[in-house]
């Protein structure tokens with residue numbers, strides 16, 4: 226053996242170790258949990274318990290916000306790396322269980338190298354210091370710039386364009402938001418207020434959810450807003466967030482919520498969350514969104530002439546119904562989206578029939594008349610992606626008719642035949658089935674017609690009630706009358722809601 230100096234030997238050993246690590250660990254790659262419509266969403270190996278997200282907003286909605294996201298999770302399998310979904314922000318530092326960690330980005334994943342191998346079944350705390358950029362294609366979702374600030378529109382696949390996380394509704398978690406903004410602005414988020422702290426010329430607003438929530442339902446509003454309080458059924462605190470200048474003008478609409486909620490409770494049981502309200506954003510979106518406890522509405526819905534009162538009422542009921550269907554009971558995979566929209570559209574149409582003599586049957590027939598054309602223009606035709614393997618099935622209440630609760634009742638294993646549809650059978654309907662998380666690294670980006678359809682329909686085309694639809698996406702926006710077939714009908718797939 227030739228003589229090798231101690232220094233050279235150390236250098237060779239270091240090189241050998243680096244080579245060994247490089248040979249052992251493949252290069253970072255984006256992963257998913259096997260959603261056939263969004264193969265890259267979600268990540269295997271851990272279950273998020275809570276998010277604590279701090280945003281610092283300097284008053285300009287064209288500039289990236291400084292942010293810190295802390296994720297409390299539990300590993301479900303041994304991990305050497307942790308993948309998070311994240312895009313539209315720069316990451317400056319990551320800690321895993323208190324130790325500084327290396328990281329890399331690939332496509333829309335942030336891949337964190339664990340300082341040491343992490344076994345299955347242990348707590349995992351990840352802190353990411355990053356920015357959150359509100360600039361980007363509105364069609365892709367995420368931050369929504371308004372005339373006076375920001376709001377969020379994250380459905381279906383855009384929460385990770387605001388904050389890092391496990392961006393799939395199969396992994397719901399508790400959320401705490403801490404928003405620091407200039408003192409003249411008002412910040413509101415999902416859940417209930419925890420504290421408001423003034424420091425110099427800024428105020429930090431803290432909100433926390435009392436129920437688990439899907440990332441796509443996160444909502445943060447920052448603007449020159451008024452918060453309007455009232456009381457709903459059983460003393461439920463209601464709060465609406467509206468442009469301050471519009472408070473009086475919008476009151477005739479806002480005051481409808483208690484009666485609408487009482488009507489919904491007569492249909493399906495008690496409201497499932499800690500609060501509710503409308504967030505009226507001063508921007509034009511062409512859609513509404515059922516963000517949990519604080520549904521997003523575009524201001525023109527209430528201020529543009531031409532929308533009959535019954536129509537606006539039914540849209541409000543649609544978003545309210547989603548709090549039960551889509552939020553409290555939430556999809557296990559995005560293929561289950563029809564469960565959200567089917568129920569919300571059903572109660573929307575029922576409400577219009579009972580309160581405004583708008584026959585449900587006529588609206589449904591109009592929708593069916595148009596559905597073939599919609600599917601031909603942008604719907605899924607044939608999907609070939611692996612199915613998730615369900616290991617247990619848990620539901621939240623009885624299918625269709627009775628109240629839905631976050632507390633779940635085991636209802637048995639799904640049959641293989643039904644697994645692909647998410648249908649568990651009468652009385653066992655829901656969609657909270659936990660898959661055995663799979664490492665999915667698709668060979669190609671999710672560009673199937675199915676994925677395109679969901680994006681177009683959830684982002685831009687559920688707006689076809691008075692905006693664009695798949696067949697007219699490249700054309701000028703169109704504003705059909707609300708009484709036009711497909712313009713206002715439940716199940717018509719009209720305006721995105």
Ligand SMILES: [Zn+2]
Nearest residue numbers: 547566569722
């Ligand atoms: Zn909807």
